[in-house]
Amino acid sequence: MGQISLRSVCRTYASEAFSLTVLDQADLEIPDSAFAVICGPSGSGKSTLLNMIGALDRPDGGTITIAGTDIATLNEKQLAKFRNETIGFVFQSFHLLPVLTAAENVAWPLYFQGVKRRERMEIAREKLALVGLSDHANKLPGKLSGGQRQRVAIARALVCNPRIILADEPTANLDRKTAQGVLDLMSDLNAHHGVSFLCATHDNLVVEHARQIISLSEGKLHMQVVPTLNEVARHA
Ligand SMILES: Nc1ncnc2c1ncn2[C@@H]1O[C@H](COP(=O)(O)OP(=O)(O)OP(=O)(O)O)[C@@H](O)[C@H]1O
Numbered sequence: 001m002g003q004i005s006l007r008s009v010c011r012t013y014a015s016e017a018f019s020l021t022v023l024d025q026a027d028l029e030i031p032d033s034a035f036a037v038i039c040g041p042s043g044s045g046k047s048t049l050l051n052m053i054g055a056l057d058r059p060d061g062g063t064i065t066i067a068g069t070d071i072a073t074l075n076e077k078q079l080a081k082f083r084n085e086t087i088g089f090v091f092q093s094f095h096l097l098p099v100l101t102a103a104e105n106v107a108w109p110l111y112f113q114g115v116k117r118r119e120r121m122e123i124a125r126e127k128l129a130l131v132g133l134s135d136h137a138n139k140l141p142g143k144l145s146g147g148q149r150q151r152v153a154i155a156r157a158l159v160c161n162p163r164i165i166l167a168d169e170p171t172a173n174l175d176r177k178t179a180q181g182v183l184d185l186m187s188d189l190n191a192h193h194g195v196s197f198l199c200a201t202h203d204n205l206v207v208e209h210a211r212q213i214i215s216l217s218e219g220k221l222h223m224q225v226v227p228t229l230n231e232v233a234r235h236a
């Protein structure tokens with residue numbers, strides 16, 4: 001079984017007036033140390049899928065297994081712990097706390113692991129340095145640009161050393177040079193530290209880095225595996 005596994009997953013948004021099925025008995029197997037992208041037009045359900053894999057939203061049916069755990073079997077407290085230890089999130093709209101500085105935002109998830117403030121802040125500064133924001137650690141999000149806020153969100157996703165990072169449009173607000181820098185960082189974490197990435201994206205730069213390309217169409221998921229250069233050479 002893959003590190004992320006979906007079996008017959010269904011998700012329908014329903015109200016009295018309408019019903020919209022985003023996932024219809026969808027199956028997916030994402031291996032360990034993946035660099036996967038989810039492609040699909042706006043409104044096709046990419047964020048919905050990420051939210052369910054990250055256990056922020058529950059499917060109406062089917063099973064989602066992450067790192068061997070069927071997430072439906074966890075209660076709220078166990079789920080919060082599981083998310084904190086296993087998964088890092090980069091949300092489409094960042095979700096930074098406006099009253100905390102960049103460094104405090106990055107440090108925040110460590111609070112739930114009982115890490116003392118001084119150590120938390122030290123780790124947060126390390127992660128901010130990784131995304132090129134050492135000089136902005138003490139600024140409030142309101143004083144940062146969109147791209148800088150996005151990088152703070154990426155640093156925060158990294159802070160607990162998760163095995164899996166779920167990223168919703170991680171490069172959407174970045175200039176190309178910064179986007180390339182963020183992708184280099186993600187590729188390095190993937191190749192040398194085995195961190196899996198699952199990104200919803202429209203950005204070709206991200207798609208070019210992917211080893212698994214997942215498309216969402218008519219409620220089903222299809223995964224295409226991109227051969228490595230070695231594999232291409234072997235079959236030539
Ligand atoms: N809470 C909700 N209630 C009702 N419908 C919703 C809800 N959230 C999303 N939808 C609908 O479900 C569909 C999928 O939404 P989702 O946000 O997953 O798309 P997406 O692929 O991430 O789009 P984008 O590329 O624009 O971010 C859309 O048609 C959206 O309008």
Ligand SMILES: [Mg+2]
Nearest residue numbers: 046047092168
């Ligand atoms: Mg979305």
